[in-house]
Amino acid sequence: MHLCPVRRSAERQRRTLLGTEVFASTPDFADHVNNFASAAVDLVKVYGSGATAVRALDGVTVGFRPAAFSAIMGPSGSGKSTLMHCLAGLDTATSGAALLGGKDLTRLPDNALTKVRRDRIGFVFQAFNLLPTLTARQNVLLPLSLSGRHVDKAWFAQLVEALGLSSRLSHRPSEMSGGQQQRVALARALVTRPEVVFADEPTGNLDSRSSVDVLNLLRQAVREFGQTIVMVTHDDRAASYADAVVHMADGRVVQAVAA
Ligand SMILES: Nc1ncnc2c1ncn2[C@@H]1O[C@H](COP(=O)(O)OP(=O)(O)OP(=O)(O)O)[C@@H](O)[C@H]1O
Numbered sequence: 175m176h177l178c179p180v181r182r183s184a185e186r187q188r189r190t191l192l193g194t195e196v197f198a199s200t201p202d203f204a205d206h207v208n209n210f211a212s213a214a215v216d217l218v219k220v221y222g223s224g225a226t227a228v229r230a231l232d233g234v235t236v237g238f239r240p241a242a243f244s245a246i247m248g249p250s251g252s253g254k255s256t257l258m259h260c261l262a263g264l265d266t267a268t269s270g271a272a273l274l275g276g277k278d279l280t281r282l283p284d285n286a287l288t289k290v291r292r293d294r295i296g297f298v299f300q301a302f303n304l305l306p307t308l309t310a311r312q313n314v315l316l317p318l319s320l321s322g323r324h325v326d327k328a329w330f331a332q333l334v335e336a337l338g339l340s341s342r343l344s345h346r347p348s349e350m351s352g353g354q355q356q357r358v359a360l361a362r363a364l365v366t367r368p369e370v371v372f373a374d375e376p377t378g379n380l381d382s383r384s385s386v387d388v389l390n391l392l393r394q395a396v397r398e399f400g401q402t403i404v405m406v407t408h409d410d411r412a413a414s415y416a417d418a419v420v421h422m423a424d425g426r427v428v429q430a431v432a433a
Pocket residue numbers: 221222228229230248249250251252253254255256257408
């Protein structure tokens with residue numbers, strides 16, 4: 175069946191928005207990488223060597239729009255975490271480019287990469303990764319303390335209010351529920367106003383009610399603060415909160431869909 179012209183043009187626009195023209199031609203996409211907050215160009219990651227080598231990323235080219243909530247989905251072992259780790263400068267690629275704001279992280283020396291991770295990227299993990307001896311306030315402010323940056327008190331107050339943490343700031347992680355801990359982790363990720371927040375299965379350890387809570391807060395951060403969020407998830411329901419979903423299989427992007 176042929177698409178009518180109107181449908182076809184809408185489809186083309188949707189593809190352009192998502193950068194899915196990348197499937198047609200990597201060189202074309204390379205001209206547009208600066209339009210994306212985070213992007214991979216022909217990214218390859220091979221673990222090990224010889225007969226036991228695993229090609230975790232097999233030439234991934236994809237872009238994540240700024241001020242949008244994107245999800246990466248796919249079966250276990252499809253390369254979701256490897257892609258995210260390379261895009262976030264947590265892992266090195268075998269070849270290709272991992273771009274943040276158009277700049278290739280794969281070419282940066284270690285000390286510059288550490289600074290990029292600290293100053294330009296926010297992280298949210300499945301296991302929250304809060305420091306148990308610090309209060310919620312200290313955990314949220316930790317990225318600023320580590321980099322010696324001053325605290326924007328108005329922004330901190332806005333974040334705490336938006337994330338419903340006002341009455342929890344003096345609590346330690348062991349005194350908070352999983353949902354509350356993940357909200358502290360989200361505030362910690364947002365406090366530096368990073369270019370991209372990478373969230374790795376952020377609802378994986380939460381009950382369904384806390385999951386909905388956290389997903390709504392991620393959406394709110396995109397809508398109200400213009401935050402760019404890239405989330406890895408197994409969960410269809412979590413992905414349904416995203417503006418765009420990238421599906422992976424066997425180390426490749428097999429589909430990108432707008433919500
Ligand atoms: N450090 C490593 N050493 C060797 N192989 C690895 C390593 N990390 C990942 N792999 C392999 O790379 C492939 C992709 O793994 P990755 O963790 O990126 O997949 P995933 O889609 O995130 O899976 P899951 O949903 O189970 O977390 C898998 O075959 C995995 O076994």
